[in-house]
Amino acid sequence: MKQICVIGVGYVGLVTAACFADLGNRVIALDINEERVEGLKRGVMPIYEPGLKEVVDHNARSGRLSFTTSYAEGLSGTQFVFIAVGTPSGVDGEADLRYVETVARTIAETMTSPLIIVNKSTVPVGTGDWVADIVKSHQPKPIPFAVVSCPEFLREGSAIGDFTQPHRTVLGSLDRDAAEKVAQLHLPLRAPIVITDLRTAEMIKYASNAFLATKISFINEIANICEALGADVKEVAIGMGYDARIGKAFLDAGLGYGGSCFPKDVKALAYMAAEKGRHPQLLRAVMDINDDRRRTAILHLQDMVGDFRGKLIGLLGLSFKPNTDDMRDAPSITLAQKLLAGGATVRAYDPVAMDVARGLLPQVEMMSDPYTLAEGCDALMVVTEWNEFKQLDLEKIKSLMRRPVIFDGRNIYDPEDMTAMGFSYRGLGRGYNGASDK
Numbered sequence: 001m002k003q004i005c006v007i008g009v010g011y012v013g014l015v016t017a018a019c020f021a022d023l024g025n026r027v028i029a030l031d032i033n034e035e036r037v038e039g040l041k042r043g044v045m046p047i048y049e050p051g052l053k054e055v056v057d058h059n060a061r062s063g064r065l066s067f068t069t070s071y072a073e074g075l076s077g078t079q080f081v082f083i084a085v086g087t088p089s090g091v092d093g094e095a096d097l098r099y100v101e102t103v104a105r106t107i108a109e110t111m112t113s114p115l116i117i118v119n120k121s122t123v124p125v126g127t128g129d130w131v132a133d134i135v136k137s138h139q140p141k142p143i144p145f146a147v148v149s150c151p152e153f154l155r156e157g158s159a160i161g162d163f164t165q166p167h168r169t170v171l172g173s174l175d176r177d178a179a180e181k182v183a184q185l186h187l188p189l190r191a192p193i194v195i196t197d198l199r200t201a202e203m204i205k206y207a208s209n210a211f212l213a214t215k216i217s218f219i220n221e222i223a224n225i226c227e228a229l230g231a232d233v234k235e236v237a238i239g240m241g242y243d244a245r246i247g248k249a250f251l252d253a254g255l256g257y258g259g260s261c262f263p264k265d266v267k268a269l270a271y272m273a274a275e276k277g278r279h280p281q282l283l284r285a286v287m288d289i290n291d292d293r294r295r296t297a298i299l300h301l302q303d304m305v306g307d308f309r310g311k312l313i314g315l316l317g318l319s320f321k322p323n324t325d326d327m328r329d330a331p332s333i334t335l336a337q338k339l340l341a342g343g344a345t346v347r348a349y350d351p352v353a354m355d356v357a358r359g360l361l362p363q364v365e366m367m368s369d370p371y372t373l374a375e376g377c378d379a380l381m382v383v384t385e386w387n388e389f390k391q392l393d394l395e396k397i398k399s400l401m402r403r404p405v406i407f408d409g410r411n412i413y414d415p416e417d418m419t420a421m422g423f424s425y426r427g428l429g430r431g432y433n434g435a436s437d438k
């Protein structure tokens with residue numbers, strides 16, 4: 001049985017720890033946040049992630065997964081230590097590495113036997129070398145260690161499935177033997193394993209996320225053009241997606257990408273490029289197009305309901321995407337702020353994110369369900385494509401609203417059906433019933 005210590009019990013750390021324990025390893029998950037660790041010991045998850053609690057509970061009961069705030073306990077008898085702490089964005093987009101630095105220093109000061117240090121956090125290219133320098137310079141006496149980069153590709157909302165059925169595992173190290181040992185840990189996942197050098201592995205993570213963000217901004221640009229020319233972007237995406245070179249995934253036009261990864265990673269990659277004198281024009285366009293989505297949505301709604309002053313607007317969904325309560329860089333925040341600034345009264349309903357959202361949007365009234373939300377509204381905006389919104393009794397919604405206006409920021413409804421039902425309805429990029437701009 002291998003012993004692994006995972007540092008950081010956020011999304012990435014907790015999923016990694018729980019899933020490695022589930023593969024039969026002995027895992028100690030370490031975090032300096034005592035409240036989180038105490039909660040986990042009692043079975044309280046610090047985040048909402050489908051299926052996570054079950055895997056954590058099962059492995060904690062079996063004794064394979066435990067929690068601690070102590071580095072001495074976490075590193076004792078451990079062969080692998082995974083770093084999974086946050087790397088927030090600084091003001092210019094540069095990644096803030098203070099947590100990684102503290103972890104590297106503390107590992108160096110605490111380790112008593114050889115270690116393979118595996119970095120899972122998304123870090124600027126070159127960070128692995130920097131971590132190795134920090135560890136080396138802070139060890140009281142030299143103990144062998146190696147640094148391996150193993151970037152995570154977990155999506156919130158399907159993180160357990162993404163861990164257990166990955167498309168690939170990427171490993172980068174200057175120490176081939178250490179990379180092979182980390183590869184052994186991943187063999188039960190039966191996915192292709194790419195072993196490369198440290199910097200290349202770090203770059204693969206940024207390039208992958210930047211490519212996916214580019215795909216989203218691309219289809220959003222097409223959506224804009226579709227609106228002008230009277231075509232339907234949803235069907236355009238279906239038609240494109242059958243081409244295996246293009247693929248169906250990440251071609252949903254809408255309010256653009258949010259969350260904790262894409263905005264931060266595209267910005268960080270552009271920053272790294274600019275710092276080295278390169279001009280990341282494509283990445284800049286990707287970010288510009290994404291920012292414009294939220295403005296475009298507000299312009300559409302204004303066109304539909306007129307001046308926002310005195311209007312009651314309901315937001316269907318708050319989290320940055322379905323199946324998570326994560327509100328980081330969620331379009332709902334910008335939209336609510338713009339509506340409030342325009343003089344509207346804003347209320348919202350989200351199946352899981354309302355508790356988190358309350359603190360961020362104190363002026364937005366949180367409602368108990370979509371129907372209470374719709375009561376007396378001048379317009380509803382679909383902000384997050386939760387499945388339950390696709391099954392709403394729309395006749396009932398219409399009868400409850402003051403005016404039957406729906407702006408669909410995620411294109412979950414059919415424009416023809418909505419119009420037939422008597423709604424004034426718009427999606428994004430859906431060429432308003434085949435009519436082009438005048």
Ligand code: UDX
Binds near residue numbers: 152249321
């Ligand atoms: C992403 C990556 O997918 C994952 O590999 C990485 O490790 C972390 O970042 P996540 O942020 O959880 O994961 O969300 P994801 O499902 O990838 O969606 C990102 C954003 O793109 C969301 O805001 C989503 O609404 C948006 N999106 C996605 C679209 O607007 N259109 C699409 O077609 C797909």
